[in-house]
Amino acid sequence: MRGNEPTLGQLGEFPMIDRLVSGRRQPATTELGPGDDAAVVRCADGRTVVSTDMLIEGRHFRLDWSTPHDVGRKAIAQNAADVEAMGARPTAFVVAFGAPAHTSAADAAALADGMWAEAGRLGAGVVGGDLVQADSWVVSVTVLGDLAGRTPVLRSGARPGGTLAVIGDLGRSAAGLRLLRDGVAGFDDLRRRHLAPEPPYGQGAVAADAAAQAMTDVSDGLIADLGHLAAASQVTIDVSTAGLASDHQALVAAGAAVGADPWSWVLGGGEDHALVAVFPSTEFPAAVPVGWRVIGRVADGPARVLVDGAPWSGQAGWQSYDG
Amino acid sequence: MRGNEPTLGQLGEFPMIDRLVSGRRQPATTELGPGDDAAVVRCADGRTVVSTDMLIEGRHFRLDWSTPHDVGRKAIAQNAADVEAMGARPTAFVVAFGAPAHTSAADAAALADGMWAEAGRLGAGVVGGDLVQADSWVVSVTVLGDLAGRTPVLRSGARPGGTLAVIGDLGRSAAGLRLLRDGVAGFDDLRRRHLAPEPPYGQGAVAADAAAQAMTDVSDGLIADLGHLAAASQVTIDVSTAGLASDHQALVAAGAAVGADPWSWVLGGGEDHALVAVFPSTEFPAAVPVGWRVIGRVADGPARVLVDGAPWSGQAGWQSYDG
Numbered sequence: 001m002r003g004n005e006p007t008l009g010q011l012g013e014f015p016m017i018d019r020l021v022s023g024r025r026q027p028a029t030t031e032l033g034p035g036d037d038a039a040v041v042r043c044a045d046g047r048t049v050v051s052t053d054m055l056i057e058g059r060h061f062r063l064d065w066s067t068p069h070d071v072g073r074k075a076i077a078q079n080a081a082d083v084e085a086m087g088a089r090p091t092a093f094v095v096a097f098g099a100p101a102h103t104s105a106a107d108a109a110a111l112a113d114g115m116w117a118e119a120g121r122l123g124a125g126v127v128g129g130d131l132v133q134a135d136s137w138v139v140s141v142t143v144l145g146d147l148a149g150r151t152p153v154l155r156s157g158a159r160p161g162g163t164l165a166v167i168g169d170l171g172r173s174a175a176g177l178r179l180l181r182d183g184v185a186g187f188d189d190l191r192r193r194h195l196a197p198e199p200p201y202g203q204g205a206v207a208a209d210a211a212a213q214a215m216t217d218v219s220d221g222l223i224a225d226l227g228h229l230a231a232a233s234q235v236t237i238d239v240s241t242a243g244l245a246s247d248h249q250a251l252v253a254a255g256a257a258v259g260a261d262p263w264s265w266v267l268g269g270g271e272d273h274a275l276v277a278v279f280p281s282t283e284f285p286a287a288v289p290v291g292w293r294v295i296g297r298v299a300d301g302p303a304r305v306l307v308d309g310a311p312w313s314g315q316a317g318w319q320s321y322d323g
Numbered sequence: 324m325r326g327n328e329p330t331l332g333q334l335g336e337f338p339m340i341d342r343l344v345s346g347r348r349q350p351a352t353t354e355l356g357p358g359d360d361a362a363v364v365r366c367a368d369g370r371t372v373v374s375t376d377m378l379i380e381g382r383h384f385r386l387d388w389s390t391p392h393d394v395g396r397k398a399i400a401q402n403a404a405d406v407e408a409m410g411a412r413p414t415a416f417v418v419a420f421g422a423p424a425h426t427s428a429a430d431a432a433a434l435a436d437g438m439w440a441e442a443g444r445l446g447a448g449v450v451g452g453d454l455v456q457a458d459s460w461v462v463s464v465t466v467l468g469d470l471a472g473r474t475p476v477l478r479s480g481a482r483p484g485g486t487l488a489v490i491g492d493l494g495r496s497a498a499g500l501r502l503l504r505d506g507v508a509g510f511d512d513l514r515r516r517h518l519a520p521e522p523p524y525g526q527g528a529v530a531a532d533a534a535a536q537a538m539t540d541v542s543d544g545l546i547a548d549l550g551h552l553a554a555a556s557q558v559t560i561d562v563s564t565a566g567l568a569s570d571h572q573a574l575v576a577a578g579a580a581v582g583a584d585p586w587s588w589v590l591g592g593g594e595d596h597a598l599v600a601v602f603p604s605t606e607f608p609a610a611v612p613v614g615w616r617v618i619g620r621v622a623d624g625p626a627r628v629l630v631d632g633a634p635w636s637g638q639a640g641w642q643s644y645d646g
Contacts, residue, residue: 013643031370035555036477037408037539038374038468043366047354050450051361052465054419056457085360096377096463101644127373130463132643134379140419140453140463142375145361154359216360232358320336320455321424 008108009101013131016105020112026125029091029146039127041092041144049145049152051082057137065180066195068107072114073196075141080122081199081217081273083145087153087208092127092144093119098134111139114196122201150208153277158214158233162278164296165288167207168200169193170222170247171262174269175254187254199273203291207277210289215277220270221317226305229278236301239267241308243295261314267307268315331431332424336454339428343435349448352414352469362450364415364467372468372475374405380460388503389518391430395437396519398464403445404522404540404596406468410476410531415450415467416442421457434462437519445524473531476600481537481556485601487619488611490530491523492516493545493570494585497592498577510577522596526614530600533612538600543593544640549628552601559624562590564631566618584637590630591638 008016021034032040041048053075055061061071080090095115099108108131115126124143176194179187199217207215214233218225222239230237241248244266251262278298279288288294305312331339344357355363364371376398378384384394403413418438422431431454438449447466499517502510522540530538537556539548545562553560564571567589574585601621602611611617628635 009644011644016644032475032477036475036479037405038372038411038466038475040409040470040475041371041373042369043371044369046365046367046369048364048366048371048467049361050364050415050417050465050467052417052419052451052453052463054421054453054455054461054463056421056455056461059456082360086363088361092373094373094375094465096375096465098377098379098461128375130376132377132379133382134461135458138377138379138421138457138461138463140375140377140461142373142417142419142465143361144371144373144467147363152355152359152361152363154355156359321332321334321339 005104005106007101008099008103008105011105016108017131019105019109024116027123030125030127033125034128041127043146045147045149047147049083049086049088049147050142051079052140052142053079054138054140068110069114070195071139072111073118075139076115076118077197077199078219078273079141079143080201081219083143084199084201084204085215085217085275086145087150087204087215088145088147089205090122090124090143090145092125094142095126095129096140097129098132098138100135101133153208153212153215155214155216155229155232158229158235158278158298160235160298160300161281162213162298163281163288163294164237164276164278164298165292165294166274166276167203167292168274169272170218170244170274171251171265171269173197173271174265175251178258178260179254182258184257190254193272197271197273200275203275206289207275210279212277212279215275218270218272218274218276221268223267223305223312224317226276227316230305231303234303236299236304236306237296238299238306238309239296243293264314267312268317270318328427328429330424331422331426331428334428339431340454342428342432347439350446353448353450356448357451364450366469368470368472370470372406372409372411372470373465374402375463375465376402377461377463386460391433392437393518394462395434396441398462399438399441400520400522401542401596402464402466404542406466407522407524407527408538408540408598409468410473410527410538411468411470412528413445413447413466413468415448417465418449418452419463420452421455421461423458424456473528476531476535476538478537478539478552478555481552481558481601481621483558483621483623484604485536485621486604486611486617487560487599487601487621488615488617489597489599490526490615491597492595493541493567493597494574494588494592496520496594497588498574501581501583502577505581507580513577516595520594520596523598526598529612530598533602535600535602538598541593541595541597541599544591546590546628546635547640549599550639553628554626557626559622559627559629560619561622561629561632562619566616587637590635591640593640
């Protein structure tokens with residue numbers, strides 16, 4: 001709520017939607033944007049990639065930590081990462097937003113501005129949405145994406161002998177969350193990363209073009225997400241901590257400040273939306289695309305994830321219902 | 324919550340998702356269904372129609388009135404109607420579902436069953452989703468649709484001289500809501516219609532093929548939704564109550580039972596998701612497709628909706644923030 005700004009309850013649904021929608025510049029793929037019963041998005045590929053994520057206030061974000069702009073960026077980023085992880089590019093988003101009547105129109109507009117800022121980095125548009133009354137903020141985003149003729153890169157394609165590689169940072173968001181919870185000053189960059197992640201946009205398509213066998217984004221935690229990939233592919237994945245030294249190094253000071261082991265963030269922290277993929281190895285070391293870091297290998301064996309050849313005993317990652 | 328059924332909190336996110344997803348039969352348009360970072364849906368048309376709606380427990384449905392199966396059907400139906408209103412056919416849905424940890428797994432499964440039952444009537448599939456913890460139920464659905472080469476039918480295309488026609492029932496859902504609120508017995512069919520609407524599936528494409536100039540579905544209320552169409556088209560729409568006599572007649576007994584004017588339901592009640600369209604009139608009376616009922620005409624004049632040539636003084640329809 002802000003001083004002279006009307007609330008959603010005062011402004012009403014349709015005037016608020018007009019304010020959220022007006023003046024936005026849609027990309028060429030948006031054949032019909034907001035304002036009708038539905039939008040129309042081009043899919044020249046003959047296929048549409050689609051994924052959805054819901055963010056709940058108090059569970060996925062806190063409005064005393066995140067600005068509405070941050071929440072908008074994060075909601076777009078985490079959906080975009082799911083499309084990237086298929087080897088596709090995001091083209092369009094639709095957004096359902098639930099909020100109390102006392103929410104300021106300025107905060108709702110800032111949420112939309114954050115979404116547009118992040119979508120703009122992808123060349124994508126927000127093409128439609130829904131605005132409803134709710135007891136607290138609920139932000140539900142669906143992303144559409146374009147494979148541009150590529151074969152989708154599944155979780156199930158990893159084969160023994162493959163090389164595991166990552167692009168994007170690991171552990172930053174989890175470290176930032178801990179710093180926010182503990183109220184520890186400094187480390188502004190890590191806190192920012194929790195509030196608005198920086199996925200490696202464009203690299204999903206790069207990996208697909210480099211013949212990636214399997215890919216996923218790190219949304220729940222590296223070990224947890226690799227666990228899904230290992231299960232889908234029925235392989236053993238062996239992660240090498242040597243390959244993750246730069247992530248660990250970046251978090252040592254923050255770990256010392258809050259008394260935490262940086263490895264728990266690197267291996268168990270999600271929400272940075274790094275991309276992790278398996279590339280075929282015809283030689284060793286395998287060729288991976290520029291900027292990707294080799295962090296392990298795929299072996300024949302039961303579906304499991306090892307760390308330096310041994311089971312990992314720390315927390316693997318996040319679940320929606322974790323008691 | 325049910326006797327021996329585990330709760331979402333006991334079962335956990337991923338086992339619950341497995342239960343929701345397993346054994347479902349995807350249509351041919353689903354190239355890749357649930358289980359990876361995103362789904363892949365065919366769009367042979369080169370365009371995807373997309374729309375989203377969020378349902379909030381206590382605001383859009385009550386779990387003491389609706390079964391979870393009803394909620395699932397309603398969430399799919401109202402999204403499907405938005406795609407129909409463009410002249411397209413729904414092909415795929417993604418669903419984000421927020422619910423408390425104490426929600427029974429059986430209730431979550433019944434929600435999904437209801438979604439699949441309704442999607443199945445359309446030949447569409449539920450291709451992906453998200454499951455998160457929330458204080459109460461939140462159901463956010465996004466629908467994808469296929470125009471099959473048709474030009475989308477917008478709200479903005481109505482021209483003076485056009486014939487206004489409707490297919491599907493009006494006022495049933497509003498009557499059912501009032502009966503539920505007042506706890507009046509009998510009229511089971513009307514209560515059912517509120518809990519699970521029956522949109523006229525397939526008729527959006529029929530209208531598009533019959534050269535409909537403009538179309539929308541009645542989600543907020545006939546006068547309210549025609550108001551959007553009149554504003555987008557910059558025309559005056561004159562609704563004839565003579566054309567709505569059958570809807571009125573069907574609600575007379577219920578109106579008497581609760582002391583309400585059936586016209587307020589027919590003209591102001593939403594959520595039945597009838598389709599209302601404007602057809603070009605080269606002759607009078609105009610030819611409209613089989614099953615469509617002529618309920619008025621489009622005239623030159625300011626953007627407004629008249630009833631029998633005069634302004635309507637009753638409630639026009641529903642808004643998300645209505646104080």
